[in-house]
Amino acid sequence: QVQLAESGGGLVQAGGSLRLSCAASGSRFIANVMGWYRQAPGKQREFVAHMPAGGRWSYADSVKGRFTISRDNAKNTVYLQMNSLKPEDTAVYYCNVRHGPSEYWGQGTQVTVSS
Numbered sequence: 001q002v003q004l005a006e007s008g009g010g011l012v013q014a015g016g017s018l019r020l021s022c023a024a025s026g027s028r029f030i031a032n033v034m035g036w037y038r039q040a041p042g043k044q045r046e047f048v049a050h051m052p053a054g055g056r057w058s059y060a061d062s063v064k065g066r067f068t069i070s071r072d073n074a075k076n077t078v079y080l081q082m083n084s085l086k087p088e089d090t091a092v093y094y095c096n097v098r099h100g101p102s103e104y105w106g107q108g109t110q111v112t113v114s115s
Helices: none
Strands: 003-007 010-013 020-024 033-039 048-051 067-072 077-082 091-099 102-105 107-112
Touching: 003 091, 020 033, 020 091, 020 107, 033 067, 033 077, 048 067, 048 077, 077 091
Parallel strands: 010 107
Antiparallel strands: 003 020, 020 077, 033 048, 033 091, 067 077, 091 102, 091 107
C-alpha cells in the first residue's frame, strides 16, 4: 500500500515562500508522475504542477514563474517550491502520484497566505 507523507505547509505573508515535500513510501516502483493539486475553500480541486519521471514538468498558468516542481526519484519524493506567494494561493495542497492505472493522494497540507 502506497502512502504519501506531505510536509511544509503553513502561514506566510504575501510575497513569501514555502516549500512542500511529499514522500511516497510502501512502493517498489518509481512513480510515473508525481505532482500537486490544491483546493481552496468553496472551490474544486485544481491542478498545480506535475513532473513525469525523466520528463518535462507542467504547471498551471496561475503558478507559472512562481512555483517550481522537482523530484528525487531515489527518494520517491516530490517537492514544490512556492515563491512570490499570493493570497489567492491559499488552499489545501495535495500530493498526487500516478503509476500505471493506480493513483494515490496525500492527506493534504494547508497553505495560508496573508495579505
